[in-house]
Amino acid sequence: MTVPRIAEARDAAAPSSQEQHARHVRMLTAAAELASEKELARVQMHDVAKRAGVAIGTLYRYFPSKTHLFAAVMVDQLERLASKFARRPAYDSPQDAMRGVLVRATRGLLRQPALSTAMVMSTSTANHDLVPDAGRVDRLFRQMLLDAAGITEPTEVEVTSVRLLIQLWFGVVQSCLNNQISLAQAESDIRRACELLLVDLRTNRPGDADDIAPAS
Structure with a gap:
């Protein structure tokens, strides 16, 4: 696979008018x-x-x-995913909620393997200082997981655990896209990763039962 090259180290323009936003959407859709x-x-x-x-x-x-371009496409895809996750059933624990998000995200990506390979490759190889959307991907994913678990004020340990989980998840997805492991193996790996990395997640906080926001 050829890693996309960053041709120029400069900030990308941001759309401001309605017309610019429409063009922006068309470019992301076309890509x-x-x-x-x-x-x-x-x-x-x-x-x-x-x-x-x-x-x-x-x-x-x-x-x-x-x-x-493809880091921005992944941001767009994650934002769409987050809106779907807003309609969610209840999970038994924050750990199960996070696992549900990751499993659903994995299944969604594997339905479009070529596109997902482009997005994951671009995001994982990008320098966040030069490609701000790559950093937005990490922040969006972290927020999706914290929202799923009902964690509004994460501790430093929880933030670290979620960051490690996201990094591991990217590796699992890449292995799936490269046909190194099956979807069943990927889901098993995700389950085990959640068991190991989220062991310190606080589960007995006030309002947890109402606040948990699992993936639908």
Whole structure:
């Protein structure tokens, strides 16, 4: 696999007007569609611009490289996922809630393996100082897990445990995408990781039964 190159170390533009937001959505959608059809190395920026109906200069203004582009696509995908997780059944414990989020996220990614490979590769190889959306992926995922567990004021130990869990999860997903392990093995690994890493998670806090927000 070819790792996408960051062509230029500069901040990406952010959409401000309604028209700019619409273009931004079209570019993310076009990138996701193309990456679903072929591997990342074969996705060309000019093809993304053409499918989105924007000038190539506009695409590069928002996304200076493919790494920027697919890190942003992953942010968009996670935000969509988080909105789905807002409709959730009850879990028996915060640990089960986090496991539920990770399992559902894994199943969702594996339904679109080519796109998921592009997103995971771009995010995991990105320098967060140069590609701010890569850092947003980590923060979004952490918040999804904390929300699922009903943790509003995490301790330092809990933050560390969640960070390690996310890093491990990325590795599990990458192994699945590379056909090194099966989905069943991935879910077993996720379950075991939650058992080991979340052992210190506080489970007896006031309001836990009402606050737990598991994945639907």
